[in-house]
Amino acid sequence: MSALSESRNPGATRSLQVVATAGHVDHGKSALILRLTGMDPDRLAEEKRRGLTIDLGFAWTALPSGQEIGFVDVPGHERFVRNMLAGVGPVRLVLFVVAADEGWKPQSEEHLQIVDVLGAHGAVVALTKRDLVDEPAIQARTLEVRGRLEDTRLAGSAIVACSASTGEGMEQLIGALDHMVGNAPRPDSTGRPRLFVDRVFTIKGAGTVVTGTLTGGPIAVGQEAEVLPPGHRARIRGLQTHKRSLEVAQPVSRVAVNLTGLPTSELERGDVLGLPGQWRGTSVFEAWVRPVRGLDHPLTHRGAYKLYAGSAERDARIRFHGASELRTGERAFARITVSRPVVLDLGDSFVLREAGRQQTVAGGEVLDTDPPARPGPDPAARLRARIGLDRATLACRTVIDRGAIRTPEIAVLAGVTPEEVAAHGAVRLEGWLVAPDVLQGAAGELSAALRAYHSKHPLRPGFEVSEARVLLGQHHRVLSDPGLAEAVLGSLAASGAIVREGAVVRLPEHRASTTGREDADRLVAAVEGGEPTPPTVRELVAAGFGPELIRAVCADGRLVRISQEIVIGPTMLARAEHLVRAHGAPPGLTVSGFREALGTSRKYALPILEFFDASGLTRRQGDVRLLRAR
Structure with missing residues (x-):
């Protein structure tokens, strides 16, 4: 240059x-x-x-x-x-x-x-x-x-x-x-330039220069560039190909890039020069691996290898999926961990050499640059499904494997637009790309939970949005992100699968009637107004409060069913528990003593004490109740 x-x-x-x-x-x-x-x-x-x-x-x-x-x-x-x-x-x-x-x-x-x-x-x-x-x-x-x-x-x-x-x-x-x-096949232009640096030097009066083979897309004078894996930024001051200065360099070509704002000490062979935010280094990736022909020994998990990809060299360890070793003539899927991040793209080829023997032993093709932390029950099947796919379909497969991906991430991971991925089946939701099965599963899980909730609490309008978010996170780990959970709830509401009213969600067919709520209020008032000797269930039914209403109000926690015939309010129950805790130490609490302290009759005192026995708060010893030791 x-x-x-x-x-x-x-x-x-x-x-x-x-x-x-x-x-x-x-x-x-x-x-x-x-x-x-x-x-x-x-x-x-x-x-x-x-x-x-x-x-x-x-x-x-x-x-x-x-x-x-x-x-x-x-x-x-x-x-x-x-x-x-x-x-x-x-x-x-x-x-x-x-x-x-x-x-x-x-x-x-x-x-x-x-x-x-x-x-x-x-x-x-x-x-x-x-x-x-x-x-x-x-x-x-x-x-x-x-x-x-x-x-x-x-x-x-x-x-x-x-x-x-x-x-x-x-x-x-x-x-x-x-x-x-x-x-030769035309170069695959993804709009993501990637220059594999193979030389770094300084020219007097010009400054730092890197050279390499440019693929993926053009770069231009004046653009800001990013050098990975370190992540340094610099401005492109000049470009040359074959000693001719250019404003724009196209792939595939040998290019010399003059950079400003970055000393040569910050650069080395194996780095990648690209545009900011378009690439990311990875220390773990998945690929298929094939030993070279004529290899006289197997590749194993225990081996120490060197990985060569682009112009980069890294120490590497291999973990085969479904095999402990690999021999010539075979092929296997593997998870490869490298000593320092390397910038890879889907479909990149690489070479493996044994670190000790300095012998080329295998090569392979990158299938996933950001694999899930847990390989899953059948990682080989997951990776097999990725072979032979075009870039957009492969990106959609990545969304399916993860469950969901933030929209800006897909360009970095696969070099495609969100629109392309959505056209292949992924669902776009407020800054996310979501796998269809995750959305369908979330809808099914939430509908089932709401159905059970409405059955148990027919007088309530529904449950809180915060509860719905927690439920979604339990259904699929990726939905534990509050923003994604909110987007999924919005999508389900828009589709009519659920109804969202303020901070409450419900099924479309569920209606908590105003009349039912008024009846519940009257029932609670009747019971609490009669304490400490409230009306019995038989008396409440005779007064027009149906058994279903009594069950629903108790299920809501507004009343407590002590026995088949006795219901009381939470306040009376709390007073009774306080008395038991205060007087339940030896010599214990008699039914008559408890009755007098609570100001009620034996008809209520005995069922309440039996309720505490059943709940584990007390135990009966002869004619007295003692607090149960914890």
Whole structure:
């Protein structure tokens, strides 16, 4: 990035493609890139001195079709596989290099394993150094390579014999690259740009610069950017692609970003640059995992692994769902925990290497970036239901798995709009997206509770809204959020499932009649007015108070049924209990003593004491009552 201050083309919104090299050390990857582009990708002095690519190199060219491509040249030596992964991680087009004079080598195999599990969208195989071997050897090498590619994503790729030294076969190689790029799937633009940082440096007079592969959406000069996982904010001062300054950089392309307000000490390879609030780092995610072919030992829960995703590297632990180990040829769902947050998207591919052996052992695809804290009774089934879904359907599946999600969260979790998720079945409620079964279950649970309540308390209009919120939270943990519970109540009221009147909710068919309430008031007055010798149940019925009314008023707690024939008010009951507690110590309280103290007759005193016996307050010992020991 040599001329950040040069004039920009305001209308330039260049769409490019990025191709990563792969292959064994010293098979001629860098020489081939130099021949294709005229640029030496080896930028480090040590690389030039040793003739060995150590870190990532970058170059670019225009193809005959006019399509521009950028190359990420990766090291081939086994000691630098982690650097190779940082470069190839975000890239899905591959130039795979095999030397015709040496053929397939160990790092050829490991690099193939890596690009295979990362999900290459296209590849061209360059059979380099063809000037060093004869035609029969070229044919033999071609057959060998074709066999090695079988049962991988690179099967059927064009294989072109060429020489970076003489130029032989280069025209055919360029044609194959042009065909691959022209037939590559168009980049998935979610409107959420994500640049995987692979270099961080400073330019005098310009400041902090990061480079990486941009996917997901465009970024523009003047925008505020967020660097994750640390969460630092900075302003985009300048953009360059292929040393041309731009106002807007488009995916998929190699981009250099000049940032203001952020020192290089706050940045590192593996960070992600995006727009504020669009991404979030995660330390736990769920995925399907597949061991690489030919792995001679199983993956286990006890293993220590390195995760490579985008340009990031993290220590990782794996917990398989429904299995304790995983062997080559198998596939399993897993929960993966990483040492530091990593920025992932649904559908991202990743690589796992064993930390101890420094060996690539598996790859996989992200199915859930924010899994539920409790995996549930059948997490494998839950994850299996997510495979093959488009982004909006997958987002709706996320809502179903959680029960409900705040509306702004869905864009961060899945990169889709609330409208798209609602179109796939989720229900929008006042800042929330809710699973239909949660709403239906809440309606059923609340209706059943209200039905029972109305049956028990026919004279009451309904129960308090606060009680309804508690009930909803017990039905589904996500409904314990007061705001969501309120939104659900509002939705149920709007649909006619319940009626909300002020602070009370009821079923539509329930009516607590005014006449019934007036009758209840008269009944309470009749009983309390007759205390301490209130009318008996028989006398109350004779006075016109029906048995159902008496039961309903007692169920409401306005009266207490002491026995089949005796009802009293709560005040008289409280006085009676106070007397028992005051005089229930040895030698105890006799019926006559209790009767006199309460100012009533034996007809009432004895049933009240028997009521206290039954409730556990007192116990009878001979002719006296004693407080029961607690």
